[in-house]
Amino acid sequence: MNSIEIKNLSLNFGDVKVLKDLNLTIEKGEFLVLLGASGCGKSTLLNCIAGLLDVTDGQIFINEQNVTWLEPAQRGIGMVFQSYALYPQMTVEGNLSFSLKNAKLAKDEINRRVKNASEILQIEDLLKRKPAALSGGQRQRVAIGRALVRDVDVFLFDEPLSNLDAKLRTELRVEIKRLHQKLNNTMIYVTHDQIEAMTLANRIAIMRDGLVLQLDDPKNIYNFPINKYVAEFIGSPGMNFLQGKINNKDNVSFQIDDTLFELDGYNFQTIVEDKRPVWLGVRPENIVVNDGNKSMPVNFDVVVEVIEPMGADTLVWSHFNGHEFRFTVDGNKVINIGEKINLGFDPLHISIFDFESEDRL
Amino acid sequence: MLTKVHPERLFIGSIMLAFALLIMATVGIKPQLLQSLQFLILFVSLLLVIWIGIKAGKFDIITNRLRNRAVGWLIAATFSTALWSFAHKSTQLVFPALKEFRKIWNTFEPFALFATVVFILFALILFIVGSRDSKLERPGFIERSLVHNLSSKIAALPMVLTAVGVFVIATLWTVYHSFTNSRMLPKSEFIGLAQYERLWNSDRWYMSIENLAIYGACSLIFSLVIGFMLAALLDQKTRFENTFRTIFLYPFALSFIVTGLVWQWILNPDYGVQKIVRSLGFDSFVFNPLYNMDIVIYGILAAGLWQGTGFIMCLMLAGLRGIDQEIWKAARIDGIPMWKTYIQIVIPMMRPVFITTLVIIAAGIIKVYDLVVAQTSGGPGISSEVPAKYVYDYMFGAQNLAQGFAASTMMLVSVLIVLIPFTYLEFGRRKNA
Numbered sequence A: 001m002n003s004i005e006i007k008n009l010s011l012n013f014g015d016v017k018v019l020k021d022l023n024l025t026i027e028k029g030e031f032l033v034l035l036g037a038s039g040c041g042k043s044t045l046l047n048c049i050a051g052l053l054d055v056t057d058g059q060i061f062i063n064e065q066n067v068t069w070l071e072p073a074q075r076g077i078g079m080v081f082q083s084y085a086l087y088p089q090m091t092v093e094g095n096l097s098f099s100l101k102n103a104k105l106a107k108d109e110i111n112r113r114v115k116n117a118s119e120i121l122q123i124e125d126l127l128k129r130k131p132a133a134l135s136g137g138q139r140q141r142v143a144i145g146r147a148l149v150r151d152v153d154v155f156l157f158d159e160p161l162s163n164l165d166a167k168l169r170t171e172l173r174v175e176i177k178r179l180h181q182k183l184n185n186t187m188i189y190v191t192h193d194q195i196e197a198m199t200l201a202n203r204i205a206i207m208r209d210g211l212v213l214q215l216d217d218p219k220n221i222y223n224f225p226i227n228k229y230v231a232e233f234i235g236s237p238g239m240n241f242l243q244g245k246i247n248n249k250d251n252v253s254f255q256i257d258d259t260l261f262e263l264d265g266y267n268f269q270t271i272v273e274d275k276r277p278v279w280l281g282v283r284p285e286n287i288v289v290n291d292g293n294k295s296m297p298v299n300f301d302v303v304v305e306v307i308e309p310m311g312a313d314t315l316v317w318s319h320f321n322g323h324e325f326r327f328t329v330d331g332n333k334v335i336n337i338g339e340k341i342n343l344g345f346d347p348l349h350i351s352i353f354d355f356e357s358e359d360r361l
Numbered sequence B: 001m002l003t004k005v006h007p008e009r010l011f012i013g014s015i016m017l018a019f020a021l022l023i024m025a026t027v028g029i030k031p032q033l034l035q036s037l038q039f040l041i042l043f044v045s046l047l048l049v050i051w052i053g054i055k056a057g058k059f060d061i062i063t064n065r066l067r068n069r070a071v072g073w074l075i076a077a078t079f080s081t082a083l084w085s086f087a088h089k090s091t092q093l094v095f096p097a098l099k100e101f102r103k104i105w106n107t108f109e110p111f112a113l114f115a116t117v118v119f120i121l122f123a124l125i126l127f128i129v130g131s132r133d134s135k136l137e138r139p140g141f142i143e144r145s146l147v148h149n150l151s152s153k154i155a156a157l158p159m160v161l162t163a164v165g166v167f168v169i170a171t172l173w174t175v176y177h178s179f180t181n182s183r184m185l186p187k188s189e190f191i192g193l194a195q196y197e198r199l200w201n202s203d204r205w206y207m208s209i210e211n212l213a214i215y216g217a218c219s220l221i222f223s224l225v226i227g228f229m230l231a232a233l234l235d236q237k238t239r240f241e242n243t244f245r246t247i248f249l250y251p252f253a254l255s256f257i258v259t260g261l262v263w264q265w266i267l268n269p270d271y272g273v274q275k276i277v278r279s280l281g282f283d284s285f286v287f288n289p290l291y292n293m294d295i296v297i298y299g300i301l302a303a304g305l306w307q308g309t310g311f312i313m314c315l316m317l318a319g320l321r322g323i324d325q326e327i328w329k330a331a332r333i334d335g336i337p338m339w340k341t342y343i344q345i346v347i348p349m350m351r352p353v354f355i356t357t358l359v360i361i362a363a364g365i366i367k368v369y370d371l372v373v374a375q376t377s378g379g380p381g382i383s384s385e386v387p388a389k390y391v392y393d394y395m396f397g398a399q400n401l402a403q404g405f406a407a408s409t410m411m412l413v414s415v416l417i418v419l420i421p422f423t424y425l426e427f428g429r430r431k432n433a
């Protein structure tokens, strides 16, 4: 059963078209992450689903019901904001129970729900405090609790962890994941942070300029980016790109200047003609340093220029045929600047994009 | 505790006391007495310096981290000595150019002399205390009060002096003279509470207070309510918001006299609303509030509201804009109706804005004067008198300074009666929170 279905959604602010004919289907119990550069319309999409913005065109269904023109409170959603948006003059308990009181629920029921939510989020000790007396992480828990008590089917998160420091972010991230496993309701989560996206999501939607470019599970997005933008956006350090053309003479290979990389094993989506200009993308972590036994199908030499040790592994910067080229090696390996190194990769793990359209080939 | 006297604190305290006395003497309260008292206290602080010096025992001037500061105070003392000497004949003979500014030098003279003494004392105390305290890890009391954030203290000094001079000294002076029989000029002949007796036996004063109460209550409630409503309306992403805001704010740019005159015309039966309605054919229509003793104060109130509400609206609008948009979104998702969001969430969040606004409105109420003068001159009869007008009329019209002072003292007392519990509550709340 579909939990949320968005059909041909458009939204304009005056002349600015923010969302353009967007379609999206989210299954029940799914954790969908919206990922994209700043200003691509993630918050706008979320606000449309929540009913905080009136859509220009299109329809939104939640649990098979057309909610396009319903008030936010009637849509069965809860939302958590980046700035927490707690009511500052009410205690934590007041914040949690305010909407329930307003909906005229019975006292026992309110108490039961507040107790339940505060147990799940481990904020029982904070119930009598005001938001000003809480840390950022605690505030965000309360904000999640405010959505939790309302017993909704869909949770919307708009960059909920962006205001927290790195350590807390990791902790709360795990907690949100646990919450999702426990409640098993639909969650839509907006973030800038790739790690958050990769770790939390069942599926990731990569957005750009009001459109969903790719909607897939994290693994596929990482391994088979649908175009060069997605490939650049996902992964840190970013993918290396080499510009060249296809050489289709005997077997398909990639030609950059005079060098030929055999592409045996790469799954082309289409038949690619000879001399077609393309980008070859390969992730730094898919590069292997050959020490003696040449095992990789494709091999080439580079000169080490800069070394960035990052603990578990070391990032090495170099150039290949005029293109910047990064690769990671094991953190314990000794590497010297100026050293010539032989690298290799498996065509199975690369991506080829058309030069013009930048789509995956 | 008495067993642990802090000579440093006594020192700073006595310097401050001496300074206060200097200002009072300069303003003209018991000049001879206060001046001699002030130098007595400076002498006491000198003794304190010596005492501190003796207690400090061993000096270690070389390692004194405050040495530069102390030298700085000495240099400052040199400058003020120079300033002081400018007022003297002998210096003026050497530098004839100084003569042209003789009046200025004469004004500065007492302050310069005082500053010289104080700066030298400061330098001394820094040498002594500093050489003792420089062995401490944490700066001592003197270091904190004389050295820490010195530039900001100096920058604040003119404002502090003005505040002390205008608010404290002038107020004391006024209260003091309200017990005298000063008429055209201030005199120091005490006659006890006679001025107050006269004040409270005056019908005009009672009328003034009653009017102020009506005007105050109505203007407080209406300008808050109307101002907030207008701001809330403008906050709904209204089109032409800037235009509306400007229109509402325009009256604030007019002086009260102009507003008063405009409203006098509007409310005047021969030119204003009554005339217009009558010319439409309603011949028996009557609307002349300014000529009706019972409702004249509401005519003034209308003008006051017209003038002030726009400004209140702007303050409120700024407050509303300061509220995080996500709070609104959260409330909508929680299903809280708009009016409830305003009352239960937004208005409590705007508490500081409301307090500021309240103070501004209250100040406007207390000092309402020009509106009345322009619209009715207190008439018909005495039916639109207000306290500020009473004070002004007695001080400058009837040439009875002491009566005016008594009335203004009563106004001050009533303001304090309102203000003190209020600030106490605010302050206490802060502490508890």
Ligand SMILES: Nc1ncnc2c1ncn2[C@@H]1O[C@H](COP(=O)(O)OP(=O)(O)OP(=O)(O)O)[C@@H](O)[C@H]1O
Residues within 6 Å of the ligand: A013, A016, A018, A036, A037, A038, A039, A040, A041, A042, A043, A044, A045, A192
């Ligand atoms: N009220 C508005 N009026 C006009 N344009 C708007 C308005 N709100 C947003 N926009 C525009 O819509 C686009 C998308 O905004 P949105 O807030 O959805 O971005 P976002 O993806 O959430 O970005 P971020 O990651 O920085 O939060 C932006 O280009 C923004 O300038």
Ligand SMILES: [Mg+2]
Residues within 6 Å of the ligand: A042, A043, A044, A158
């Ligand atoms: Mg956003």
